[in-house]
Amino acid sequence: MSTENREACSPPSGRAAMKKELPKQFQDYRNVWVFIELEHGQVHPVSIELLGEGRKLADKLGVHLAGVVIGPPGGQGTANAIADAAFAYGADLSYLVESPLLAHYRNEPFTKALTDLVSANKPEILLLGATTLGRDLAGSVATTLKTGLTADCTELNVDSDGSLAATRPTFGGSLLCTIYTLKCRPQMATVRPSVMAMPQRVNKPTGSIIRHELKMLEEEIATKVLAFFSDGDSNTANLAYADVVVAGGLGLGAVQNLQLLKDLARTLGGDFGCSRPLVQKGWMPVDRQIGQTGNTIRPKLYIAAGISGAVQHRVGVEGSDLIVAINTDPNAPIFDFAHLGVVADAISFLPALTEVFTKRLEPRNLEKFVQ
Incomplete structure (x- = not known):
């Protein structure tokens, strides 16, 4: 040595x-x-x-x-x-x-x-x-x-x-x-x-x-590396490193409404995820789960749509710079730690957000909004 x-x-x-x-x-x-x-x-x-x-x-x-x-x-x-x-x-x-x-x-x-x-x-x-x-x-x-x-x-x-x-x-x-x-x-x-x-x-x-x-x-050494190939799968979750994450919970109501998350995440240049119940329902894969037993995230902007905000979810997201919660229940726990809260139906509010951001923001240029 x-x-x-x-x-x-x-x-x-x-x-x-x-x-x-x-x-x-x-x-x-x-x-x-x-x-x-x-x-x-x-x-x-x-x-x-x-x-x-x-x-x-x-x-x-x-x-x-x-x-x-x-x-x-x-x-x-x-x-x-x-x-x-x-x-x-x-x-x-x-x-x-x-x-x-x-x-x-x-x-x-x-x-x-x-x-x-x-x-x-x-x-x-x-x-x-x-x-x-x-x-x-x-x-x-x-x-x-x-x-x-x-x-x-x-x-x-x-x-x-x-x-x-x-x-x-x-x-x-x-x-x-x-x-x-x-x-x-x-x-x-x-x-x-x-x-x-x-x-x-x-x-x-x-x-x-x-x-x-x-x-x-x-x-x-028994193992040998013959070559390295990237999986090349653009659908692979990268939640831990995304600056923007849009996630949904049971408030989305139906599996087809997950597309609303994806549309907004794509507009903001971010990634999408979900709470644990959606994984349990089989609506999303486990690598999209956010929370204590899933991914822990620290994005600049986190938008939670139809997520109640139980303690397991809070632990996974509370390091985010800005948390925006959308929920029809004004007493939902997520409003206790969100920075901005919107009492509304996520199914109708998400498309409105996507439309506004499409007009006003260039993808990945979030400084104006986050500030």
């Missing part, structure tokens, strides 16, 4: 006052780590969100925040460049594992790289995004390290003795459960995209980049 010092980061001045003395077997475990997901040269936004959240946890504990980057060697868009960029989002140092074997995600080499890195450096908290890649890797790493893993978290904190309090929905989203890993380290959690706020990028001196060698040969 070698260290590339860009600018040495000073160690934190001891544990935070809230931190009690750790059990002896855990005293070697320090720092908060965030796995930065890099695939096809792009950083997944959830990794940046987790750096912001990891910064808060590290400050409470009085320890360092580290970004962990695993990927291919090379220039821009590769692991080294991303490790360097992590400092702009709060990291004090970065751990870097580079190898041609890591050009594409495969469970075996990524698990080997991350478990070796954890075993050598002993972080107390390790966070990953609850993406397809992150879920696959986290489960494998936790199993290999024989530690606990809390999946699909919606909230993270540290309690009075410094233990990670990882909160996630349970019982179909009807309850929130806070889970602790008391007898193992590191404490691991995956967090859903768009649950945490995106931190601001800041210009600051870079920190230390610690390099670690992948001790593995291609012959030891």
